[in-house]
Amino acid sequence: MNSTHAAERSQVWNGELKKGFWLLGICLLLAGLPGLWDRLAHGHIHANYGSIVTWGLWVAAYIYFIGLSAGAFLVSSLVYVFDIRRFEPIGRLAVFTALVTLLLALLSIVFDLGHMNRAWHVMVYPNFKSPMAWMIWLYSAYFAILLAEMWLLLRRDLVVGGRQRNWRGRLYRLLALASRDDSDAGAQRDLKIVRGIATVGMPLVIMFNGGAGALFGVVAARPHWHSGLFPLLFLISALVSGGALLTLVAAIFQNGLTRNRDTVIALGRLVLGLLLLDVLFQFSEFLIAFRGGIPGHIAGLKLVISGPYWWVFWGWQVGIGTLLPILLLVLPTRHDPRWVALAGLLIAAGLFGLRLNIVIPGLAVEEIHGLGAAVASLRVHPHYFPSLPEWSLTAGIVGLGLILFGIGELLLPYEVQERTSHVSV
Numbered sequence: 001m002n003s004t005h006a007a008e009r010s011q012v013w014n015g016e017l018k019k020g021f022w023l024l025g026i027c028l029l030l031a032g033l034p035g036l037w038d039r040l041a042h043g044h045i046h047a048n049y050g051s052i053v054t055w056g057l058w059v060a061a062y063i064y065f066i067g068l069s070a071g072a073f074l075v076s077s078l079v080y081v082f083d084i085r086r087f088e089p090i091g092r093l094a095v096f097t098a099l100v101t102l103l104l105a106l107l108s109i110v111f112d113l114g115h116m117n118r119a120w121h122v123m124v125y126p127n128f129k130s131p132m133a134w135m136i137w138l139y140s141a142y143f144a145i146l147l148a149e150m151w152l153l154l155r156r157d158l159v160v161g162g163r164q165r166n167w168r169g170r171l172y173r174l175l176a177l178a179s180r181d182d183s184d185a186g187a188q189r190d191l192k193i194v195r196g197i198a199t200v201g202m203p204l205v206i207m208f209n210g211g212a213g214a215l216f217g218v219v220a221a222r223p224h225w226h227s228g229l230f231p232l233l234f235l236i237s238a239l240v241s242g243g244a245l246l247t248l249v250a251a252i253f254q255n256g257l258t259r260n261r262d263t264v265i266a267l268g269r270l271v272l273g274l275l276l277l278d279v280l281f282q283f284s285e286f287l288i289a290f291r292g293g294i295p296g297h298i299a300g301l302k303l304v305i306s307g308p309y310w311w312v313f314w315g316w317q318v319g320i321g322t323l324l325p326i327l328l329l330v331l332p333t334r335h336d337p338r339w340v341a342l343a344g345l346l347i348a349a350g351l352f353g354l355r356l357n358i359v360i361p362g363l364a365v366e367e368i369h370g371l372g373a374a375v376a377s378l379r380v381h382p383h384y385f386p387s388l389p390e391w392s393l394t395a396g397i398v399g400l401g402l403i404l405f406g407i408g409e410l411l412l413p414y415e416v417q418e419r420t421s422h423v424s425v
Helices: 002-042 057-080 085-112 129-161 167-175 185-216 231-255 261-291 295-306 310-330 338-365 388-409
Strands: none
Touching: 002 185, 002 231, 002 295, 002 388, 057 085, 057 129, 057 185, 057 231, 057 388, 085 129, 085 231, 085 388, 129 167, 129 185, 185 231, 231 261, 231 338, 261 295, 261 310, 261 338, 295 310, 295 338, 295 388, 310 338
């Protein structure tokens, strides 16, 4: 009887979480409409970055979402490359998460461009001596890999669902691309192809996510970024953030509080280990900088820990994103999927503070001391805080992501059928 009541309570919790997810997504999407209108109508006029701090909130959001995507894909590789069955229930969800967050990352960086209509120039006129050109081409290949892998993982369920005589059946038939095979042999063939695609995708993801770190690390004029650890820091934090987001999403959308509670708890243990590794690398970065005594590098880190926005580091990144989740994942709360999901939310939110502390302080250190005071211009100053339109548009992008997750949960057949889940690769 107690187990029945517990299951009923978990079902209620799950339903309330889904409602909250949808409500938050709709509110954020609506809050983003003024920012979208302002960006399309006025360009960058109302953005607060300028001639010294040239990158702002949207660039931080871009590297944050691209890290979420890379991390989610690498977690999916545990299932489809290394055949770790413990995480099989969230394999397809991980690929879908990687796809959605990649779209959000590309949206964030497109809105940061001065001429959005020229974004295609990077593809058509690439300079392969530039890390940025390589990243754009790798993103394109990665997007194709995600689409192919997602379709193959859903193909048989789409074929089966396409037999329904309603609008959902028509949608599934359209997405099935005229495929009719729902046999075990066909599912086994699909999984073999997925394994091959995921195996190719792993080094590609490591390349472009490490490349995002290299894009910062190769800028010798910015000592705060000029570190050989940056590609590794980007990769490890991507694994942490992607795993944390998956922990939260699996708890909400895959009955993680009941049926898949063991998977959510296992994800929590994995994320805890990755988070501790990330803390070690972050501490190493600080230790090397202060021990090395390079003035420009130390100046950037001092801005992080004691500058005008010290609270982003101590309160947001360290407090919310590190210490609280570690406590939740170490104390007895680690056995409760609700607390584990909360820890995932805190880690995912806290790592956005980390991305802000990478982008902004590296630019806020003046290359020519006193330049901001010497030039009488609102655009020439080292102090940056996102404007209301910047926050609005970023909130809208986050809201769009939440809505896409909700639509995917409603429309896409995430349920792994009994006969499919035991097909060997």
